[in-house]
Amino acid sequence: MAQNDPDFSRVRVVLVETSLARNIGSTARAMMTMGLSRLVLVRPAHFPDPDAYALASGADAILDQAQVVDSLDQALAGCVLALGTSARRRELRVPECGAREAASLTWSHTQQQHEVALVFGSERVGLTNEQLLRCQYLVVIPTSATFSSLNLASAVQLIGYECRMHALAHAGTPPNAPEADEWDPPATVDAVAQMIQQMQTTLDAIGFLHGRSPVRIMRRIQRIYQRASLTSREVQILRGICTETMRALASVARSHPGA
Amino acid sequence: MAQNDPDFSRVRVVLVETSLARNIGSTARAMMTMGLSRLVLVRPAHFPDPDAYALASGADAILDQAQVVDSLDQALAGCVLALGTSARRRELRVPECGAREAASLTWSHTQQQHEVALVFGSERVGLTNEQLLRCQYLVVIPTSATFSSLNLASAVQLIGYECRMHALAHAGTPPNAPEADEWDPPATVDAVAQMIQQMQTTLDAIGFLHGRSPVRIMRRIQRIYQRASLTSREVQILRGICTETMRALASVARSHPGA
Numbered sequence: 001m002a003q004n005d006p007d008f009s010r011v012r013v014v015l016v017e018t019s020l021a022r023n024i025g026s027t028a029r030a031m032m033t034m035g036l037s038r039l040v041l042v043r044p045a046h047f048p049d050p051d052a053y054a055l056a057s058g059a060d061a062i063l064d065q066a067q068v069v070d071s072l073d074q075a076l077a078g079c080v081l082a083l084g085t086s087a088r089r090r091e092l093r094v095p096e097c098g099a100r101e102a103a104s105l106t107w108s109h110t111q112q113q114h115e116v117a118l119v120f121g122s123e124r125v126g127l128t129n130e131q132l133l134r135c136q137y138l139v140v141i142p143t144s145a146t147f148s149s150l151n152l153a154s155a156v157q158l159i160g161y162e163c164r165m166h167a168l169a170h171a172g173t174p175p176n177a178p179e180a181d182e183w184d185p186p187a188t189v190d191a192v193a194q195m196i197q198q199m200q201t202t203l204d205a206i207g208f209l210h211g212r213s214p215v216r217i218m219r220r221i222q223r224i225y226q227r228a229s230l231t232s233r234e235v236q237i238l239r240g241i242c243t244e245t246m247r248a249l250a251s252v253a254r255s256h257p258g259a
Numbered sequence: 260m261a262q263n264d265p266d267f268s269r270v271r272v273v274l275v276e277t278s279l280a281r282n283i284g285s286t287a288r289a290m291m292t293m294g295l296s297r298l299v300l301v302r303p304a305h306f307p308d309p310d311a312y313a314l315a316s317g318a319d320a321i322l323d324q325a326q327v328v329d330s331l332d333q334a335l336a337g338c339v340l341a342l343g344t345s346a347r348r349r350e351l352r353v354p355e356c357g358a359r360e361a362a363s364l365t366w367s368h369t370q371q372q373h374e375v376a377l378v379f380g381s382e383r384v385g386l387t388n389e390q391l392l393r394c395q396y397l398v399v400i401p402t403s404a405t406f407s408s409l410n411l412a413s414a415v416q417l418i419g420y421e422c423r424m425h426a427l428a429h430a431g432t433p434p435n436a437p438e439a440d441e442w443d444p445p446a447t448v449d450a451v452a453q454m455i456q457q458m459q460t461t462l463d464a465i466g467f468l469h470g471r472s473p474v475r476i477m478r479r480i481q482r483i484y485q486r487a488s489l490t491s492r493e494v495q496i497l498r499g500i501c502t503e504t505m506r507a508l509a510s511v512a513r514s515h516p517g518a
Contacts, residue, residue, distance in 0.1 A: 005404055030413055035403040057408050100424075141420070142427060144264055144294040149316050154289060157413045158420050161400070165359075168401060206507035208500055220496060228487040237479060241467055245504055248465035249511055256515025 005035045006167030010110045012038040013156060014075045016131060017122040021046040025055030025063065026153030027120075032059035034160030039066040040075045040117075072119070072131055080114035081105060084127050084135035085155055094138045102139040103162035107170060118159055123152055187235040195235050195242075196222050202242040205249060264294045265426030269369045271297040272415060273334045275390060276381040280305040284314030284322065285412030286379075291318035293419030298325040299334045299376075331378070331390055335448040339373035340364060343386050343394035344414055353397045354486060361398040362421035366429060373445065377418055382411055392478055393448060395485050446489045454494050454501075455481050461501040464508060 013031055018024055024047055028039060039062050041047055047068060056063055069075050076082050083102050084094065097105070106116050119135055121127035132138060141158055143150055150158075187195075200218050203209050209217065230238075272290055277283055283306055287298060298321050300306055306327060315322055328334050335341050342361050343353070356364070365375050378394055380386030391397060400417055402409055409417075446454075459477050462468050468476065484497075 026410065029408060029410060032406040033402040033409045033413070057410070059406065059408075098424075099420075142423060143292040144423075146264070147291040147318065149288065149318075150292045151285065151288060151316070151412075151416075153410075154292070154413060154416045157410075157416060161358075161417050161420075164401060165357075203500065203503075206500075206503050207510075208503040217496065220493065224487050224489065224493055224497075225483075228483050230483065234479065234483055237476065238483075241462065241465075244462075244465050244467040249507060251466075252508055252511045253515055256512055 006107075006164065006171050008036050008110070008163065008167070009038070010114065011036060011106060011116045011118065011163070012040050012075075012079075013160075014040045014042060014072070014117050014119045015044065015152070016042040016072060016075075016119065016127065017044070018047075018152065019045045019123050021049030021051035022055040023123060023152045024049075024066075025052035025057075025059075026151075027156045028052070028056040028059040028062040028066075030153045030157035031160055032062055034157070034164045036160050036163070037062055037065075039063070041066055041068045042072050042075050043070060044068065072134055075119075076117050076134060078115045079117045081109045082117040082119055082135040083137050083139050083159075084119045084132045085121070085139045085141070085159065086126055086132075094132055094135060096138045096140050099139055099141055099159050099162040100166070102137065102159060103166035105137070106163050107166050118156075118163075120152060120155060184231045184233045187230040187232050191232065191235050192225060192230060195239050196225070198239055198242045202245050205246060265366075265423065265430050267295050267369070267422065267426070268297070269373065270295060270365060270375045270377065270422070271299050271334075271338075272419075273299045273301060273331070273376050273378045274303070274411070275301045275331060275334075275378065275386065276303070277306075277411065278304045278382050280308030280310035281314040282382060282411045283308075283325075284311035284316075284318075285410075286415045287311070287315040287318040287321040287325075289412045289416035290419055291321055293416070293423045295419050295422070296321055296324075298322070300325055300327045301331050301334050302329060303327065331393055332449060332452065334378075335376050335393060337374050338376045338448045339445045340368045341376045341378055341394040341448050342396050342398050342418075343378045343391045344380070344398045344400070344418065345385055345391075353391055353394060353482065355397050355399050358398055358400055358418050358421040359425070361396065361418060362425035364396070365422050366425050374447075376448075377415075379411060379414060388478070392481050392485070393452065395488065443490045443492045446491050446494045450491065450494050451484060451489060454498050455484065457498055457501045461504050464505060 013036060015024065015027060018041065024041065024044060031037065031039065052063055053060060109116050119127065121131065139159060141150060141155060196218065199221060272286065272295055274283065274286060277300065283300065283303060290296065290298065311322055312319060368375050378386065380390060398418060400409060400414060455477065458480060
């Protein structure tokens with residue numbers, strides 16, 4: 001799938017005045033899982049820092065290449081689209097959008113070779129109004145009304161996830177398409193019908209159909225296996241159970257020949 | 260917005276064999292931001308633990324009420340839908356779905372008053388195959404091909420986010436899910452597990468497992484019935500077949516007493 005990883009080389013994640021180095025590390029990890037690679041740090045309290053590397057869990061390359069700058073202006077240099085983020089709605093006149101819309105905006109801009117910045121404020125106060133006004137949109141993540149304390153790296157994770165989902169959906173590769181198994185193809189309709197027939201014979205032999213409506217009970221059983229979308233091998237297994245049941249009955253009868 | 264918070268009271272987050280208490284704390288925080296509240300811990304290495312509370316960032320109520328159990332079976336008791344999670348695709352025939360589809364499944368089940376479990380494995384190995392087979396679906400989060408190290412709390416955050424997004428979009432609108440059949444509700448996860456256990460005993464008695472790998476064959480059989488989304492009555496029918504098979508074997512033996 002590596003060759004299908006979407007191209008996010010024009011997307012930068014900007015962390016503004018992050019206080020805890022471990023949050024920078026977790027952010028790098030979150031970014032890397034979603035295929036984002038460019039990290040810009042505006043006046044971080046501690047960086048570089050061993051805590052950041054400890055929490056990056058192997059996403060060291062992102063930390064090694066992170067750019068540290070003095071101002072949000074520097075961080076946004078060259079960007080066409082800047083998306084600020086917040087876990088709560090604000091009184092500002094910056095237009096709001098959801099993470100899904102943000103992902104769509106991000107993707108369409110990068111497809112036009114535009115640079116995009118996803119901007120995250122400090123842990124305590126988020127983005128200030130001043131900082132938010134540098135962004136075209138405020139991305140609002142709909143947290144619970146009673147608990148909006150979204151971790152910084154979690155916010156990056158969610159927006160990165162939406163970006164990745166959108167990119168995968170629009171890059172021509174389905175994100176989760178199940179692969180066909182050439183060694184065990186889906187069972188044919190007639191193979192399943194024959195199996196059901198054999199089951200009926202077997203259920204009759206063990207006495208399961210006695211006193212019941214065979215038609216109704218066999219319909220129910222048929223529905224179970226239709227819903228299961230059986231493979232060829234699975235049909236073989238289920239038929240094998242029937243065969244073995246008949247053999248067991250016969251063999252018990254044979255081993256007790258005195259009847 | 261509090262009155263509009265979706266009702267996730269039938270959704271439990273199950274963490275299996277979590278090694279680090281801080282991940283339990285971050286998970287509680289992630290859950291609470293998305294309005295999830297029920298946490299079940301299967302054999303946590305350290306819990307309760309001050310690290311968990313430190314990382315919960317105020318989501319203490321979830322930790323206070325977390326249920327600690329000895330087995331995944333206990334954690335899944337009463338559930339109709341169990342969704343396992345993985346950052347990578349697996350060789351198993353558990354049907355896969357994305358986080359978005361998982362959210363839709365979760366919501367439609369809770370709307371029918373079904374209990375739902377979102378199941379997350381340990382930090383190191385994720386869910387074992389054995390554990391995954393207790394789930395009807397494997398939720399695959401499409402991480403980067405080159406770096407799939409998704410943090411536990413981040414995985415909970417992403418799936419919780421999708422659940423919340425879906426619920427907010429569908430709250431108030433009548434679900435177009437099929438109506439629950441009050442006479443034949445979906446089978447619970449534990450009822451299916453007991454049925455599989457009885458099947459194994461029966462297959463052993465008829466000799467079907469001789470010369471085969473019981474573990475592998477039982478896994479295949481388990482997958483068939485998981486895909487079928489059995490109802491309670493269907494479980495009764497399938498168990499009835501097992502009972503009748505044993506009775507038939509015994510009765511043939513009795514009716515041939517001369518051995």
